[in-house]
Amino acid sequence: MSTTQTAQLMDGTHLAKRIVEEAAVKAAEISHRTGSSPCLATVLVGEDPASVTYVRMKRARCAKAGIRSRHIALPAATTTAELIDTLSDLSVDPDVHGILLQHPCGPHIDERAAFEAIAPEKDVDGVTMHSFAALSFALPGFVSCTPGGIMRLLEAYDVDLAGKHAVVVGRSAILGKPAGMLLLAKDATVTYCHSRTTDLSAIVREADVVVAAVGRPRLIRGEDIKPGAVVIDAGYNPGNVGDVDYDTALTRARLITPVPGGVGPMTIAVLLAQTVEAAAKQLGMQRR
Incomplete structure (x- = not known):
C-alpha cells in the first residue's frame, strides 16, 4: 500500500504574532525612555475598497503593538506633485518615524516618483531605490x-x-x-x-x-x-x-x-518591526 506524504505548513500567523509582540516590547521601551512612541504615517489616494481595508488593518495592528498611526487620506484626483509634497512633508516631520504609501495609487500617479519622495530612514515599507540598493549590497536599510x-x-x-x-x-x-x-x-x-x-x-x-x-x-x-x-x-x-x-x-x-x-501576516509584522527600528534609530536608540 502506498502512502502519500503531506508537506509541513509554514505558519506565518504564529510567527508574525511573535514578531509583533517583540516589536511591542521595543515600542514600549522607546516610549518609556524617550517620551515618544513610534509613529507610522499611512497615505492613501482615493477610496479603493481593498486599499481602505488594508490601511485600516495595518492601523489596527499598529495600535495593538503600541505604535501610533497618522492617516492621510487624499482625494482620488490628487496629482503626483501633490502626493510628492505630502510625502516630502512627512519625511521631514520629526514626529513621524515611518511612512507607508498604500499602492496602487491610480493610473494617473507616477508611483516611482512618489516612492522616491520618502526619506530612506523612514522607508519602512522598503519601496525606494535607496532601500533596494542597500538590500542588494547588504548595507543597512529597510527591506521590502x-x-x-x-x-x-x-x-x-x-x-x-x-x-x-x-x-x-x-x-x-x-x-x-x-x-x-x-x-x-x-x-x-x-x-x-x-x-x-x-x-x-x-x-x-x-x-x-x-x-x-x-x-x-x-x-x-x-x-x-x-x-x-x-x-x-x-x-x-x-x-x-x-x-x-x-x-x-x-x-x-x-x-x-x-x-x-x-x-500575508508576515508582511504586516515586518512593517511594524521596521517602524519600531526606524523610531529607535531616529530617537537615538539604535539597537544594531
Missing part, C-alpha cells in the same frame, strides 16, 4: 516587507539556502526582485522567471525553493514541484487563492505556506 517576511519564515523553519536552487516566479520591484536578492545573499543560486519565461514548468521542476509572486491563481502546478521542495506562495488572488495549486503541491513539497495564513 513581503520579501523580508519570506526570509524570516525560511529562517524560522531552518531552511538552509546555501547552494540551493531558488526559483522566483515574478519580477516586481517590491516583491520578486528583492526576494531574489535576499535569497542570493544567503548563497542560494537564484533564477528569476516571469510572464515571458519559456517553459516555466521545466524550470520550476528543478527548484529546491519556489517563491511564487506573480499574481496569477494556481499558475504553479503541483506536479511541477520537485519532491521535497520548499514552496513559498506570496500570491493572493480573489477567493483566497494563491499562485500555487495548493492541494496538489501539498503532496510533493516538504514545506509550504498556506494562503491565507502564510506570507
